[in-house]
Amino acid sequence: MINFDFFGRKFIFKIEKISTKKEKKKLPDDKIFINRIMFFILFLFFFSISNYIQIFRKNPYKIGDTLQKPIIAPFTFKYSDEEKKKEIIDNLIKNSEGIYERNRVVEQKVFEDLSTFINAMKYENSKLKIDYINAVLPLLSKTDIEKLLNIKDYDKLHSQILLELNNYFNQGIKEKDLIKIKNSLNSNSELPKKIAVSFLKSNYIFSYEKTEEKLKNELLNIKDVNITINAGDIILKKNEVITKEKLKMLNQLGLFNMRDNFKIFFGTFIYLIILSIIFYFALERNIKDKILNNNIFLATAIITIIYFITSRFIAKNLFWLLPFEAITLILGLLVNINYSLIINGFLLLYLLPIFGYNYQLFIILLFSLIFTSGLIKSIKNRTDMVSVGLYISLIKILVGTAVLLISKKNIVNIILMNSELFGSGIFSGMLTIALLPYFEETFNILTKLKLVELGDLSHPLLRKMALEAPGTFNHSMLVATLSEQAAECIGADSTFTRVACYYHDIGKMKRPNFYVENQHSGVNPHDNLSPTLSTMIIKAHTKDGQEMGKKYKIPKEIRDIMAEHQGTTLLAYFYNKVKKNNPDINESDFRYDGPKPKTKESAIIMLADSIEAAVRSMDDKNPLEVEKMVRRIIGNKMEDAQLSDADLTLKEIELIINSFVKTFQGVYHSRIKYPGQK
Incomplete structure (x- = not known):
């Protein structure tokens, strides 16, 4: 906007950018x-x-094919292996032991035959005895027969043989056991044992009925053989030949079962x-x-x-x-x-x-x-x-x-x-x-880790500000202290608020001497400039800060604070100075470009920025005067509608005021005068 006077008449020209492109409608x-x-x-x-789309493929393999690439299970599932179950059943039938029952009749018959033999040994003549022994006891050698013929007490022998037979019968003798026992005899074996084995018969008889019943029960207890295939398992390897069994396995796996x-x-x-x-x-x-x-x-x-x-x-x-x-x-x-x-x-x-x-x-x-x-x-x-x-x-x-x-x-x-x-x-x-x-x-x-890094005072941008604009640096540190405490009081992000304060005035580094906190020699460059030009320079620090922030890759959230911390505040000093000579001056020309603070953190920084400068300039910094100044500045900001977009409640504003006053008490507390000190 340009305005000038011509022969007592005021002319105003407003320049607007005309977009040649059609504006896109923003979607809700x-x-x-x-x-x-x-x-x-x-x-x-x-x-x-x-x-799962691949599971609809038909089985492209047949017996005799060689796999060009491995087949990998696309998902985890289980299947019942019938071939494995059949193999288990065959092994069970093959290795299953039959059920045998003890036959007392066989035992009694053996005892009777033994008694007959003993009686014959007692009463028959020697020639008949030898023929009888050879017929009944084929396991005895000639030496054993001579010993038997010379025995005087056959009743004792009878008892010894009965003891041997009872031991065998109690153990349970099967047909296969009988053969082993006979084969285990040798010349050193005792005579009663040889005679007992000669009469010994198997007393445990195989039971077809009970064996069949047992086998049926065992077969009923055989469960399905469930095999788990995990996703990613190799089912068949590369170059493996497809056999009938492997083809069945592929079908059983369900990979090609529609x-x-x-x-x-x-x-x-x-x-x-x-x-x-x-x-x-x-x-x-x-x-x-x-x-x-x-x-x-x-x-x-x-x-x-x-x-x-x-x-x-x-x-x-x-x-x-x-x-x-x-x-x-x-x-x-x-x-x-x-x-x-x-x-x-x-x-x-x-x-x-x-x-x-x-x-x-x-x-x-x-x-x-x-x-x-x-x-x-x-x-x-x-x-x-x-x-x-x-x-x-x-x-x-x-x-x-x-x-x-x-x-x-x-x-x-x-x-x-x-x-x-x-x-x-x-x-x-x-x-x-x-x-x-x-x-x-x-x-x-912007993450918390990034905030921690940006909050390091050795950051290149902060170090540059400390050297080139030390007054602004100290001002930013104090504003950070004020803002962090206030943000914590109302539950806002105190860490972000503190770090944003460090950078909110970095735009002042472009022309540090034009800001009062950096003027130490008593020379004020604004004395030689028109109020309008001074206003343009002061206002520029918000945009300059954003440009500098982009250059140093400062996150957007902090760059937004650089623009918002002044809102659309009026530069009253320069405005009033011009208004004395020109009452019709446009007030908007002396306001910051904004925007107004949109968050609680941004609003706190705006208030802390204005209040810190005002309190620093006070001669009397007692708590009552400081509180009056704090309330006056915040009241002015509210009247000027600078906090209208920040969503701050009256209760939160009161908490912020109390926090500011308490922090100032710590910063500007009275000091004890030591002896000899003026």
Whole structure:
């Protein structure tokens, strides 16, 4: 806007930029949210179910084919191996022992034959005895026969033989046992034992009926042989020849069974539909404002897309190595814990079909997700993420060991899987350290870690300000102290408020001597300038600060404070100076360009900035006078509608006033005069 007087008449020219391009109509927030969420959900839906599209292929193999590439299970499932069950049944029938029953009749007949033999030995003549012995006791040698003939007490021999027979019968003699016993006899064996074995018969007779009944019961107890195929397991290796048995196995696995495949596909489809509906409402009710933020949405979408593509095409046996917790850490640090927990919780549910419904991996990752979310608060700097990665590894090992033991995995598998879980936790921490700075810078997202780095007074921009504009630097430090305490009192982000104060006046470094806090020689450059030009110079520090902030890659949230901390405040000194000579002067020419503070933090910084300068100029800094000054300045800001967009309540403003007064008491407290001190 240009104005000048010509022969007593005032002329005003307003210059506006005419856009040659058609302005695009801005979509309402609800429409933007729906578009973004539909894109997000459709992507997750497609990738989650794409793993199952291949199950509709017909079996392309036949007996005798050689595999050109290995066949890998696309998902985890179980099947009943009928061939293995048949093999178990055959081995059972082959190795099953029959049931034998003791036959007392056989034993009694043996005892009777023995009595007959003993009586014959007592009363027959020697020639008949020898013929009888040879016929009845073929196991006896000539020496044994001579001993038998010379025995005087046959009753005693009878008792000894009976004792031997009873021992054998009580043990239970089968046909195969009888042969072994006879073969075990030798010349050194005692005579009663040889005679007993000669009369011995098997007293345990095979029972066909009971054996058949036992076998039937054993066969009924044989369960199906269920084989678990985990997602990623190699079913058939490369260059392996397809045999009849292996072809049956492929069909039994259901990879090419259209009916079973359709059931799996349809079940997964229903699962993902229900999950997507729940996901939509969870986002709408809890984190809609975050999704509407372009930078946050793009960062989330890119992280998710990369992870899902990796999960979809990586070898299934490497799932345990995936650094799933890196997403939790990055989103938790970029946005907040609640956002990360919701997004990653649903991502885990969407990944379940890709994992082949592997409940073991799901449980481990679920516990890890909850544990990692709790660890985010403990991260104060980037090196803490290494420790967090180690803690994640430990919790995954503990949960993994429990789950794998319940799943009856052998010790070798438990050790191997736990080593992969340990690596995934460490990798998550390292990956977060590597990727977080890129997401912070690319999407201009201010994180707490970035705030900690910006709050370091050795930052190049702050060091430059301390050297080139020391007055402004000290002013910024005091404003930071005032603002941080006030923000903490009303529950605002005190860390962000403090760091933003450090940088809010960096634009003054371009012309430091034009600001009173940097004037130490008593020379004021404004004395030689017109009020209009002085106004332009003073107002420029907000834009100069934003440009300098971009150059030094200061986040947008802090650059916004550089513009908002002055709002549209009137530079009253220069305005009143011009108005004395020109009552018709346009007041808007002497106001800052704005915008007005849009957040509580920005409003606090505006108030602290004005109040610090005013209180510093006071001669009497007693608490009552300071409070009057604080209330007067804040009242003026409210009357000028500078706080209209900041959403501050009257109660919060009162808390801010009390905080300012209390802080000033600490800064400008009275000091004890020591002896000899003027």
